[in-house]
Amino acid sequence: MHLEFLTNGIEVPFTIIISPYYKKKEVELTLSDLAHLGRPFIIKPANTTGEEPA
Secondary structure, eight states: OHHHHHHTTOOOOOOOOOOOTTTOSOOOOOHHHHHHHOSSOOOOOTTSOOOOOO
16 A cells, blocks of 8 residues: 555655565665664564554
């Protein structure tokens, strides 16, 4: 949904989307990427909503 929001002009927090592990084993982030994230930042899998099950 993140990319859909951006495409439709809806503001979202700065996000880095990385490839699945099976496609790319190493994560490459620049210091600039990390600076844009700020602290604290959240790591969330893209295949779920990130919400705790009820």
